[in-house]
Amino acid sequence: MSTKAFKNEKVEYFKKQFENAKVAVVTDYRGYTVEEITDLRRKLQKSDADYTVTKNTLCKLASKGTSFEAIEELMSGPSAIAFGFGDEVSAAKVVANFIKENKKGEIKGAVLDGKVLSADEAKKLALLPSKEELYAKILGSINSPATGIVYGINGVMSALVRAVDAVRAQKANQ
Numbered sequence: 044m045s046t047k048a049f050k051n052e053k054v055e056y057f058k059k060q061f062e063n064a065k066v067a068v069v070t071d072y073r074g075y076t077v078e079e080i081t082d083l084r085r086k087l088q089k090s091d092a093d094y095t096v097t098k099n100t101l102c103k104l105a106s107k108g109t110s111f112e113a114i115e116e117l118m119s120g121p122s123a124i125a126f127g128f129g130d131e132v133s134a135a136k137v138v139a140n141f142i143k144e145n146k147k148g149e150i151k152g153a154v155l156d157g158k159v160l161s162a163d164e165a166k167k168l169a170l171l172p173s174k175e176e177l178y179a180k181i182l183g184s185i186n187s188p189a190t191g192i193v194y195g196i197n198g199v200m201s202a203l204v205r206a207v208d209a210v211r212a213q214k215a216n217q
Contacts, residue, residue, distance in 0.1 A: 050101060057105030060093065064126040067154045068135050068165055069117040072096060074147035080123075083141050090137050091129030097122055110157040117152040117159065130174040131155055139169035 061067070072080065084094045099118040106112050114124075127134030135153060142148050153165035160168060172180070 053098070053101045054105045057095075057097070057102055058109070060095070060124075060126045061106055061109040061111045063128055064111070065129075065155075066127040066131045066134055066168075067111055067114055068125040068127070068138050069114065069151040069153065070123050070125065070138060070142070071121055071149045071151055072123040073121050075145070079145060079147075083138070086137050086141065087125055087134060090127075090133035092125055092127045092134035092137065094123060094125045094138075097124055111154045113157060113159045114154045117154070122151065132168060132171045132173050135165055135169040136171075136173065139166055 075083075080094070080096070087094050097118075099122055102118055102122070102124065103115050106114050125134045125138045135150075138150060142150065150162050150165045150169075152162050153160040153168060155168070
């Protein structure tokens with residue numbers, strides 16, 4: 044049985060998580076072993092996220108007055124929350140991939156910008172590219188025309204050098 048001090052400590056912990064998080068993905072963790080949950084936590088930590096098994100009532104108390112207050116709708120049955128601190132997509136992506144690999148658990152939904160996302164919407168969120176992927180695509184798009192110009196100029200210069208070399212070789216043979 045939990046003491047009141049322990050419960051207060053947990054509520055404070057969740058308040059801090061809610062204050063710092065950009066997204067909260069709520070999952071049903073039934074069927075996972077401790078090792079699997081630990082593996083998921085490690086994967087999430089690499090993506091600047093955290094995974095916590097929670098007591099629903101404590102989580103609901105902690106969410107009061109935050110932008111995650113709507114999370115109450117998702118808190119029923121065994122629940123765990125993946126808090127994403129870096130970007131809005133990474134936590135959902137890691138959780139969705141983990142569930143797909145292990146064929147256990149499910150995403151109940153997510154809270155993003157104060158709005159509740161259904162399970163399907165949270166899965167679609169996981170399909171979006173991360174910030175790093177978007178940056179890479181943008182840089183590739185910016186770099187592509189410059190690369191084309193360089194190759195075009197290089198091709199013209201190569202053709203000119205070959206033509207001059209052919210003229211030199213022809214004059215040398217005369």
